[in-house]
Amino acid sequence: MRIGIITSGGDSPGMNATIRAVTRCALDRGIEVVGIHEGWQGVVDGGDRFEPFNWRSVGGILQLGGTIIGTARSDAFRKLEGRRQAARNLVNAGIDGLVVVGGDGSLTGALLLYQEWPEHLKALAEAGAIPAEKAENPVPFRIAGLPGSIDNDQFGTDMSIGADTALNTIVEAVDRLKSTADSHQRTFVVEVMGRRCGYLALMGAVATGADWVLIPEEEMDARWHFRMVEALKRGRAAGRRHDVIIFAEGARHSDGLSIKAETITEILKNRLGVEARVTVLGHVQRGGSPTPFDRSLSSRLGEAAVEHIAGPDPTPVMVGLIHNQPHATPLTEVVAKSQAVNTEIEQGNFEHALELRGRSFLDSLELFKTLARSEPKQELACCGRIALLTGGPDAPGMNAILRTALRIARNEGQDVIGVRYGFGGLARGDIWDIGWMEVQNWINLGGSELGALRHELTDDEIPLIAQQIRQWDIRGFIAVGGLTTYKQVEKLVAAREKYDELRIPMICVPATIDDNLPGTEICIGADTALNNIVDAVDKIKYTAGAAHRAFIVEVMGRRCGYLALASGIASGAEMELLPEDNATLETLLRDTETLREGFRNGKKLGIIIMAENAFPCYDTQLVRRVMDAEANGAFEVRECILGHLQRGGVPTAFDRIQGSRLGARAAQQIMADIAAGRADANVIGVLERGVVVTSFAEAMAQMDWVNERPKEQAFLQWRGLADTLARPGPARGEFRPDRSLKTCQV
Ligand code: ADP
Numbered sequence: 250m251r252i253g254i255i256t257s258g259g260d261s262p263g264m265n266a267t268i269r270a271v272t273r274c275a276l277d278r279g280i281e282v283v284g285i286h287e288g289w290q291g292v293v294d295g296g297d298r299f300e301p302f303n304w305r306s307v308g309g310i311l312q313l314g315g316t317i318i319g320t321a322r323s324d325a326f327r328k329l330e331g332r333r334q335a336a337r338n339l340v341n342a343g344i345d346g347l348v349v350v351g352g353d354g355s356l357t358g359a360l361l362l363y364q365e366w367p368e369h370l371k372a373l374a375e376a377g378a379i380p381a382e383k384a385e386n387p388v389p390f391r392i393a394g395l396p397g398s399i400d401n402d403q404f405g406t407d408m409s410i411g412a413d414t415a416l417n418t419i420v421e422a423v424d425r426l427k428s429t430a431d432s433h434q435r436t437f438v439v440e441v442m443g444r445r446c447g448y449l450a451l452m453g454a455v456a457t458g459a460d461w462v463l464i465p466e467e468e469m470d471a472r473w474h475f476r477m478v479e480a481l482k483r484g485r486a487a488g489r490r491h492d493v494i495i496f497a498e499g500a501r502h503s504d505g506l507s508i509k510a511e512t513i514t515e516i517l518k519n520r521l522g523v524e525a526r527v528t529v530l531g532h533v534q535r536g537g538s539p540t541p542f543d544r545s546l547s548s549r550l551g552e553a554a555v556e557h558i559a560g561p562d563p564t565p566v567m568v569g570l571i572h573n574q575p576h577a578t579p580l581t582e583v584v585a586k587s588q589a590v591n592t593e594i595e596q597g598n599f600e601h602a603l604e605l606r607g608r609s610f611l612d613s614l615e616l617f618k619t620l621a622r623s624e625p626k627q628e629l630a631c632c633g634r635i636a637l638l639t640g641g642p643d644a645p646g647m648n649a650i651l652r653t654a655l656r657i658a659r660n661e662g663q664d665v666i667g668v669r670y671g672f673g674g675l676a677r678g679d680i681w682d683i684g685w686m687e688v689q690n691w692i693n694l695g696g697s698e699l700g701a702l703r704h705e706l707t708d709d710e711i712p713l714i715a716q717q718i719r720q721w722d723i724r725g726f727i728a729v730g731g732l733t734t735y736k737q738v739e740k741l742v743a744a745r746e747k748y749d750e751l752r753i754p755m756i757c758v759p760a761t762i763d764d765n766l767p768g769t770e771i772c773i774g775a776d777t778a779l780n781n782i783v784d785a786v787d788k789i790k791y792t793a794g795a796a797h798r799a800f801i802v803e804v805m806g807r808r809c810g811y812l813a814l815a816s817g818i819a820s821g822a823e824m825e826l827l828p829e830d831n832a833t834l835e836t837l838l839r840d841t842e843t844l845r846e847g848f849r850n851g852k853k854l855g856i857i858i859m860a861e862n863a864f865p866c867y868d869t870q871l872v873r874r875v876m877d878a879e880a881n882g883a884f885e886v887r888e889c890i891l892g893h894l895q896r897g898g899v900p901t902a903f904d905r906i907q908g909s910r911l912g913a914r915a916a917q918q919i920m921a922d923i924a925a926g927r928a929d930a931n932v933i934g935v936l937e938r939g940v941v942v943t944s945f946a947e948a949m950a951q952m953d954w955v956n957e958r959p960k961e962q963a964f965l966q967w968r969g970l971a972d973t974l975a976r977p978g979p980a981r982g983e984f985r986p987d988r989s990l991k992t993c994q995v
Contacts, residue, residue: 250279250280250281250345250346250558250559251280251281251282251283251342251343251344251345252271252275252280252281252282252283252344252345252346252347252348252391252555252558253282253283253284253285253292253299253339253342253344253346253347253348254267254268254271254272254282254283254284254285254302254318254347254348254349254350255285255288255289255291255292255318255347255348255349255350255351255355256268256288256316256318256319256320256350256351256397257288257289257320257321257323257349257350257351257352257354257355257358257397258288258320258322258351258352258353258354258355258397258398259320259351259352259398259399259400259535260315260316260320260397260411260535261397261398261399261409261410261411261412261414261415261535262314262315262399262410262411262414262415262535262536262537262538262539262540262543263397263410263411263414263539263543263544263546263547264315264316264320264350264397264410264411264547265307265310265311265313265314265315265316265317265539265547266310266311266410266539266543266544266547266548266551267348267350267395267397267410267547267548267550267551268284268307268310268316268317268318268350268551269307269310269311269548269551269821269974270547270548270549270550270551270552270555270970270974271348271551271554271555272284272302272304272306272307273304273307273973273974273976274551274552274555274556274970274973274974275555275558275559276302276303276304277973277976278555278559280555280558280559281301282301282302283299283300283301283302283342283344284299284300284301284302284306284317284318285298285299285300285318285347286298286299286300286318286319287318287319287320287321287323288319288320288321288322288323288351288355289321289323289325289326289335289355289358290321290322290323290325290326291318291319291321292326292335292338292339292347293323293325293326293331293332293334293335293338294338295334295337295338295341295342299338299342300318304976304977311544311819311820311821312538312539312544312787312820312821313538314414314535314536314537314538314539315536316350320351326358327358329365332358332361332362332365332369333365333369333372333373335362336362336365336366336369336370336373336390337369337373337378337379339390340370340373340379340383341379345388345390345391346390346391346392346393346558347359347390347391347392347393348393348394348395348551348554348555348558349392349393349394349395350394350395350397350410351394351395351397351398352396352397352398352400352402352403352409353398353402353403353584353587353588355394355397356394356403356567356580356583356584356587357584357588359392359394359565359580360392360565360580360581360584362390362392363389363390363392363565363580366387366389366390367384367387370383370384370387371384371387388563389563391558391563391565392558392565392566392580393554393555393557393558393565393566393567393568393577394554394565394566394567394568394580394583395410395547395550395551395554395567395568396409396410396550396567396569397409397410397411398410398411398412399411399412399414399415399442399443399449399534399535400412400442400443400444400446400448400449401443401446401448401449402443402444402445402446402448402587402590403567403569403583403587404578404582404583404586404587404590405567405569405571405576405578405582405583405586405587406567406569406570406571406576407569407570407571407572407573407609408542408546408570409569410543410546410547410550411535411539411543412448412449412543413539413540413542413543413546413902413903414537414538414539414540414543415442415449415534415535416449416452416453416456416902416903417540417780417901417902418530418533418534418536418537419439419441419449419453419456419457419495419530419534419902420453420456420457420693420901420902420905422439422528422530422533423439423453423457423459423493423495424457424693424899426439426493426528427457427491427493427690427693430490430491430492430493431490431491431690433491434490434491435491435492435525435526436481436491436492436493436494436517436521436523436524436525436526437491437492437493437494437525437526437527437528438494438496438510438513438514438517438525438526438527438528439453439459439493439494439495439496439527439528439529439530440496440497440498440510440527440528440529440530440531441453441495441496441497441498441530441534442497442498442530442531442534442535443465443497443498443499444498444499445465445499445590445591445594446465446466446497446499446590446606447462447464447465447466447467447497447499447500447606448606448610449497449534450462450463450464450495450496450497450500451464451497451610451613451614451617452613452902452906453495453902454495454617454621455613455616455617455620455905455906455909456692456902456905456906456909457493457495457692457693457905458493458620458621458652458689458690458691458692458693459493459494459495459621460480460481460484460489460492460493460494460621461477461480461481461492461493461494461495461621462494462495462496462617462621463494463495463496463497463500463508463513464496464497464499464500464614465497465499465500465501465594465602466590466594466599466602466603466606466610467599467603467614468503468597468599468600469500469501469502469503469508470503471503474516474520477494477516478516478517478520478521480621480622480623481517481521481523482521483623483624484623486623487623487624487685487686488686489623489686489689494513494525496508496510496513499594501594503597505595505597510527510529511527513525513527514527538787540780540783540901541776541779541780541782541783541815541816541819541820542776542779542819542903544783544818544819544820545815545818545819545967546570548818548970548974549570549575549967549970550568550569550570550575552575552970552973553568553575553577554568557577564579564580565579565580565581566578566579566580566583567580567583569583572937572938572939573770573937573963574937586605589605590602590605590606593605609939612910613906613910616653616657616909616910616913619656619657619660620652620653620656620909622656622660622685623685623686624685625656625659625660625661625662625685626660626661627660627661627662628662629662629664630662630663630664632662632663632664632724632923633664633722633723633724633923634663634664634665634666634721634722634723634724635654635658635663635664635665635666635723635724635725635726635727635916635919635920635923636665636666636667636668636675636680636721636723636725636726636727637651637654637655637665637666637667637668637683637699637726637727637729638667638668638671638672638674638675638699638726638727638728638729639651639671639697639699639700639701639728639729639730639734639760640671640672640701640702640703640704640728640729640730640731640733640734640737641671641701641702641703641704641730641731641733641734642701642703642730642731642733642761642896643695643696643697643701643896644697644701644730644731644760644761644762644772644773644774644775644777644778644896645695645696645762645773645774645777645778645896645897645898645899645900645901645904646760646773646774646776646777646900646901646904646905646907646908647696647697647701647729647730647760647773647774647908648688648691648692648694648695648696648697648698648900648908649691649692649773649900649904649905649906649908649909649912650729650758650760650773650908650909650911650912650915651667651688651691651697651698651699651729651912652688652691652692652909652912653908653909653910653912653913653916654727654758654912654913654915654916655667655683655685655688655916656685656688657912657913657916657917658916658919658920659685661920663916663920663923665683666680666681666682666683666721666723667680667681667682667683667699668680668681668699668726669681669699669700670699670700670701670702670704671700671701671702671703671704671730671734671737672704672706672710672714672728672734672737673702673704673706673710674700674702675714675717675726676706676710676713676714676717677713678713678717678720678721680717680721681699692905692909693899693900693905694899695777695897695898695899695900696897697729701730703733704733704737705733705736705737706737706740706741711740711741711744711747711748711751712748714741714750714751715744715748715749715750715751716750718750718751718753719750723753724753724754724923725753725754725755725756725919725922725923726753726755726756726919727756727758727912727915727916727919728755728756728757728758729757729758729760729773730757730758730760730761731759731760731761731763731765731766731772732761732763732765732766732807732957734757735757735766735767735932735945735948735949738755738757738930738945739945739949741755742755742930742945745928752928753923753928754918754919754922754923754927754928754929754930754931755929755930755931755945756915756918756919756930756931756932756933757930757931757932757933757945757948758773758911758912758915758932758933759771759772759773759911759932759933759934760772760773760774760908761773761774761775762774762775762777762778762805762806762812762895762896763775763805763806763807763809763811763812764806764809764811764812764964765806765807765808765809765811765957765958765959766932766934766948766959767932767943767948767949767950767951767952767959768932768933768934768936768941768943768947768948768951769932769933769934769935769936769941770934770935770936770937770963770964771907771934771935773904773907773908773911774896774900774904775811775812775815775904776900776901776903776904776907777898777899777900777901777904778805778812778895778896779812779815779816779819780898780901781891781894781895781896781897781898782802782804782812782816782820782858782891782895783816783819783820785802785889785891785894786802786816786820786822786856786858787820789802789856789889790820790854790856793853793854795853796885797848797852797853797854797883797884797885798853798854798855798884798885798886798887799823799844799854799855799856799857799876799880799884799885799886799887800854800855800856800857800886800887800888800889801857801859801869801872801873801876801886801887801888801889802822802856802857802858802859802888802889802891803859803860803861803869803888803889803890803891804816804858804859804860804861804891804895805860805861805891805892805895805896806828806860806861806862807828807861807862807957807958808828808862808956808957808958809828809829809860809958809962810825810827810828810829810830810860810863810962810964810965811962811964812860812895813825813826813827813858813859813860813863814827814858814964814965814967814968814971815964815967816858817856817858817971817975818967818970818971818974820856820858821856821974821975822856822857822858822971822975823844823847823852823855823856823857823975824840824843824844824855824857824858824975825857825858825859825860825971826840826857826858826859826860826863826864826872827860827863828860828862828863828956828958829958829962829965830863832863832864833864834867834875837864837867837872837875837876838875838879840857840876841875841876841879841880842879844857844876844880844883844884845879845880845881845883845884846977847977848880848883848884849883850977852977855884859872869888869890870888872888873886873887873888907935910935910940911933911934911935911940914933914940914942915933918931918933918942929944929945930944930945930946931943931944931945932944932945932948934948
């Protein structure tokens, strides 16, 4: 079998990672790969636009933005003759299927080519342009689309390739604007991309704590600007020092005319007397190195696309990510439903357009509107207090959880207090009566503004906590943190028999860079840590010089290999040493031999990501010395222990957004528990089906307590992919059994 790969339409960061994964996964299965330059135009042109790829053709490209095979808009391909010419080139190059990475338009083109295929073959055979037998019993042309677009506007995937990078670029830019806006008490208007889709604008607004957002999916009736001006006025009156308005390039008035930055600045000038500054982020949103999320998303979807093309089902599909799993949706459905939203917006059916974007988009819009208020909707009611605390150690994104939980609860009239320095602070009564405006700028701060401290509660402290609960009339608490936090909650639950005060609802929100908690697949903070690690590894790679050198990069994670495996995939490491592997001296010698083989075959640089507890008894220095000695001069070994820098820095867009979602859900759950008189203990986490509440007892039962990690760890399924992508070359003669994706009718 021989397949082609094209990148088409607007480029997006992560396309190169897709090209690499598709090429290597296909070669690994014995499928030949042709890289076709310049998108659909290259397919129409043929000739030297078709480049046979080998394993090395896609080396060193994982971290590059853009696409090494180029992309283009092709008018020729929009016409029947152009597509016929493309079919001719594909048949004559012996290509049986295409992986098409692109947006809506590119995939619409792919579907047309598939549908017209038998007709093209017949016409081409009749004209003598292809051998007659090709048209006799035509085999369907195989198509696997991949969602390559920063806009995140495609049906059939929760995230498209490049959206996370674009979102992080927006977040970084707005963070910078906010610091200058704050100094001068300025108003900034920021235009972001997204064509007809408000995803980047809305999520950018949630992640930066913006004050107003304008998106194409929401109807701008005749009074929208009055509401905006009123909200900004109230914000200033409440003590806000700056305003940030984010608007999507596709936002429009109810009559369909685009809303321009000048429209907004003019309104602000006339109605508020404010000189607003405009920043159009433009193409910087498309550029730059892809985030680790985009790199691993591309790699996982690339592998799944090859599996589909090599599998028995000829249905053309788009492989997207749904509930954190690769998922194939028929292209007909993807194209129809993606276009449906655009049509609804065009025709002014905003309510339906919003509905088509899905539940999570709607929830995010609601969430944003509450978070952006300058004061709570309701007066304080007399219903005791909810306490918020962060158990140690701190993790980036904790502040997003706290800020959101506080505003969601306070908005409903529920009083909220903060506890400083975790459970120790609770026992001491170190309490902070936090106000609505005090959390205004918490969203982009690393660590925890409440102070997170690892603290094991002693028997003497439990009655002190009971006393504080009584004194402050605490009706429930939300504890944000890692395993130590969970364990303290367990102690308090166990002490309920003795202390009636402890019969209140308690909620754990998982926040630790180690990603080792039950009741969730994602812990807040892990994405930021992953970004820190991959950023460091990208830099380390440039220090190798001309020497044959291997770097052992030690990463955190306690006994959980998530950070090691995920950063290995995202940085293109040669190998990952995980605590789950039960590595021994023998396996280390084997790994050294594998590396030696790689260096003998031309490798110049090797990255080994080693989890801090990969070996029960050997530390990184010892592993380095063993490898160095056993390398026998084939390569030298350096070590790099990343340490606490992994935990630092501002949280990524993902940690802020997921943190906000979990914080909101925690507040809603605890208010419902209080109202119903329940004293449940729960964990709020992100599982396949979204934000989920799991009973605390059930979550604790999911733990492997010997290793202090969940018994089931979803990320371990990426192991095979990491190994395939890191191989020195195709495993000749080795064919894997088909694991074709099921196409699903959603
Ligand atoms: P994107 O894929 O990012 O949505 P475009 O809409 O510009 O970008 O589409 C990229 C290319 O896909 C177009 O230049 C064209 O060659 C092809 N294409 C788009 N729409 C169609 C269509 N309706 N029929 C055939 N080809 C199309």
